Amino acid sequence: MTATExxxxxxxxxxxxxDRIEPRDWMPEKYRKTLIRQVAQHAHSEIIGMQPxxxxxxxxxxxxxxxxxxxxxxxxxxxxxxxxxxxxxxxxSRRELTELLIEGQQKxxxxxxxxxxxxxxxxxxxWLVDGAAxxxxxxxxxxxxxxxxxxxxxxxxxxxxxxxxxxxxLATMMRGTDEQRAMVQESVDRFWWPAxxxxxxxxxxxxxxxxxxxxxIKRDTNDELRQKFVxxxxxxxxxxxxxxxxxxxxxxEERGHHDFGQPDWDEFMRVVKGGGPCNAQRIxxxxxxxxxxAWVREAATAFAAKGASA
Amino acid sequence: xxxxxGFHDSVYDEDLLGGDASHWAFGTSFxxxxxxxxxxxxxxxxxxxxxxxxxxxxxxxxIYSHRLSEWCSRAPDLEEDxxxxxxxxxxxxxxxxxxxxxxxxxxxxVPAMPEGSPVPPEDALAFFRPDAQFRSTRLVEPxxxxxxxxxxxxxxxxxxRLALLERLASSRDxxxxxxxxxxxxxxxxxxxxxxxxxxxxxQGTDESRSRLLAALPPVFAFHEELFTxxxxxxxxxxxxxxxxxxxxxxxxxxxxEQVFSVSGVERHDVPQIGPVAGGTGxxxxxxEALSHLLAEMQSVARAHPLGVW
Numbered sequence: 001m002t003a004t005e006x007x008x009x010x011x012x013x014x015x016x017x018x019d020r021i022e023p024r025d026w027m028p029e030k031y032r033k034t035l036i037r038q039v040a041q042h043a044h045s046e047i048i049g050m051q052p053x054x055x056x057x058x059x060x061x062x063x064x065x066x067x068x069x070x071x072x073x074x075x076x077x078x079x080x081x082x083x084x085x086x087x088x089x090x091x092x093s094r095r096e097l098t099e100l101l102i103e104g105q106q107k108x109x110x111x112x113x114x115x116x117x118x119x120x121x122x123x124x125x126x127w128l129v130d131g132a133a134x135x136x137x138x139x140x141x142x143x144x145x146x147x148x149x150x151x152x153x154x155x156x157x158x159x160x161x162x163x164x165x166x167x168x169x170l171a172t173m174m175r176g177t178d179e180q181r182a183m184v185q186e187s188v189d190r191f192w193w194p195a196x197x198x199x200x201x202x203x204x205x206x207x208x209x210x211x212x213x214x215x216x217i218k219r220d221t222n223d224e225l226r227q228k229f230v231x232x233x234x235x236x237x238x239x240x241x242x243x244x245x246x247x248x249x250x251x252x253e254e255r256g257h258h259d260f261g262q263p264d265w266d267e268f269m270r271v272v273k274g275g276g277p278c279n280a281q282r283i284x285x286x287x288x289x290x291x292x293x294a295w296v297r298e299a300a301t302a303f304a305a306k307g308a309s310a
Numbered sequence: 311x312x313x314x315x316g317f318h319d320s321v322y323d324e325d326l327l328g329g330d331a332s333h334w335a336f337g338t339s340f341x342x343x344x345x346x347x348x349x350x351x352x353x354x355x356x357x358x359x360x361x362x363x364x365x366x367x368x369x370x371x372x373i374y375s376h377r378l379s380e381w382c383s384r385a386p387d388l389e390e391d392x393x394x395x396x397x398x399x400x401x402x403x404x405x406x407x408x409x410x411x412x413x414x415x416x417x418x419x420v421p422a423m424p425e426g427s428p429v430p431p432e433d434a435l436a437f438f439r440p441d442a443q444f445r446s447t448r449l450v451e452p453x454x455x456x457x458x459x460x461x462x463x464x465x466x467x468x469x470x471r472l473a474l475l476e477r478l479a480s481s482r483d484x485x486x487x488x489x490x491x492x493x494x495x496x497x498x499x500x501x502x503x504x505x506x507x508x509x510x511x512x513q514g515t516d517e518s519r520s521r522l523l524a525a526l527p528p529v530f531a532f533h534e535e536l537f538t539x540x541x542x543x544x545x546x547x548x549x550x551x552x553x554x555x556x557x558x559x560x561x562x563x564x565x566x567e568q569v570f571s572v573s574g575v576e577r578h579d580v581p582q583i584g585p586v587a588g589g590t591g592x593x594x595x596x597x598e599a600l601s602h603l604l605a606e607m608q609s610v611a612r613a614h615p616l617g618v619w
Binding site for chain 1: 372376379380382383384385386387388389390391392395396398399402403405406409428429430432433436437456457509510511513514515517518521606607609610611614616617618619
């Protein structure tokens with residue numbers, strides 16, 4: 001057995017025992033690359049995801065809602081920070097990753113390429129988008145790479161707060177005026193299908209799933225998670241008093257799950273490829289912040305260097 | 311190391327429709343800074359004046375919090391994004407307590423709402439008052455400018471406000487004293503944050519230093535207004551419930567001198583922004599920026615005066 005084969009064997013045994021791989025452990029180059037792609041994409045999603053909700057901070061309709069929303073968007077920045085740090089343990093810097101993002105070479109969750117058009121969207125994003133994110137992310141607490149899994153434990157706790165604040169906003173608005181109830185329904189109508197798309201294409205069309213499952217990076221398939229989300233959400237929608245915009249949504253006694261329709265996968269591919277309503281806007285916003293802040297980061301680096309040499 | 315911590319299942323198990331209130335991010339478990347505080351208005355204090363004074367301090371915090379929140383998702387780095395949001399949140403918390411105190415001291419300051427409106431007094435004051443009834447100082451109103459202008463304004467504002475709050479912590483009004491005591495801890499951090507960045511920008515690169523120096527005149531143009539006593543401030547100071555800003559001018563100057571000196575920046579007198587028809591922000595005579603800010607801030611609330619959020 002060569003040295004590499006022996007390392008590979010140890011790696012495979014660690015994965016098989018459901019133990020964590022840690023930064024200093026040997027890992028196959030493809031595992032490292034896959035992780036960087038996934039964790040970076042996740043970090044970028046947190047940072048780009050600040051924008052659609054951040055869009056309403058200056059117009060939040062009560063001081064309590066303003067505080068909640070600002071704290072929530074601040075949490076997303078914090079999540080981005082943990083995840084970029086987890087990614088740095090794989091040998092790539094936050095700056096490199098940010099540059100890959102604004103050059104369009106790394107992706108983020110497509111859901112953030114949809115606009116937020118009313119204050120109800122703040123609630124819907126919390127309820128449906130964060131709800132879908134939790135379904136995706138909870139299994140990642142058990143992911144094989146240690147720093148990623150530990151980040152995810154903390155992130156999932158905060159995301160569950162976020163989901164509840166979204167639900168609570170919508171429930172409050174549903175007790176308000178007819179206009180407010182109409183705002184909630186209109187918002188749910190717009191976000192339902194994009195939320196279902198968050199789990200990725202159907203398993204038959206998901207090229208990376210099999211290898212990621214084998215490596216313990218991914219724990220459930222896209223379709224399994226989508227089903228879980230639908231089953232979780234239907235009773236919540238009933239409690240809220242909103243209609244989910246899917247005529248084929250029905251409980252299937254035999255399966256013990258809801259049957260439901262398929263999102264428009266052509267639209268999904270279009271948005272993934274850059275043709276969504278806000279793709280260019282989101283990247284331009286991030287690019288401006290990064291470029292406008294360059295002189296500040298340079299000043300901090302120069303000042304720290306002077307301190308080190310003094 | 312085991313990967314089955316048991317936690318992850320609990321996220322699913324958690325009953326979203328009810329469950330444990332302590333899991334709410336903004337539940338009832340937060341410490342109430344006014345718990346057990348005597349809310350009666352002290353003898354010899356005019357409730358109208360107390361309300362007007364609370365609006366002054368509250369509006370400063372509200373408008374400046376709004377400006378700082380505009381940095382969210384736009385800051386030079388994630389750490390700064392988080393820090394500026396923190397400062398905005400602290401000031402928003404102070405604003406809410408102060409507006410509520412104003413409304414309690416004199417309900418007449420709260421704009422009349424249509425019958426059946428569930429809008430609480432703090433929101434009626436924030437979202438349904440016209441610009442000329444705001445009493446914020448003009449320093450907090452203009453756009454943020456670049457990061458250097460933001461830091462210089464934060465340094466001046468937090469140095470001034472900390473000096474006011476430190477004295478206000480011994481106000482005869484128990485509510486104001488409690489709000490100030492909470493605020494002192496917060497604004498101490500704000501001033502420290504601004505001071506550290508002031509030094510960093512002054513000593514960082516040629517560009518950061520020149521941007522910092524360029525930021526001084528537009529911000530310090532509002533200096534005089536900060537330390538000019540309004541008749542309401544003079545009166546509440548005399549009654550032992552408020553602070554006259556002129557009383558803290560000397561100590562603010564000492565702190566600023568320390569920051570400038572350690573940063574190697576000379577402080578020059580800059581032309582001061584004068585009053586409008588004899589009045590300034592405290593009189594409801596504002597910068598052009600304020601009505602734009604309020605048009606945005608109040609838009610959703612005003613569209614739904616009977617709405618509940």
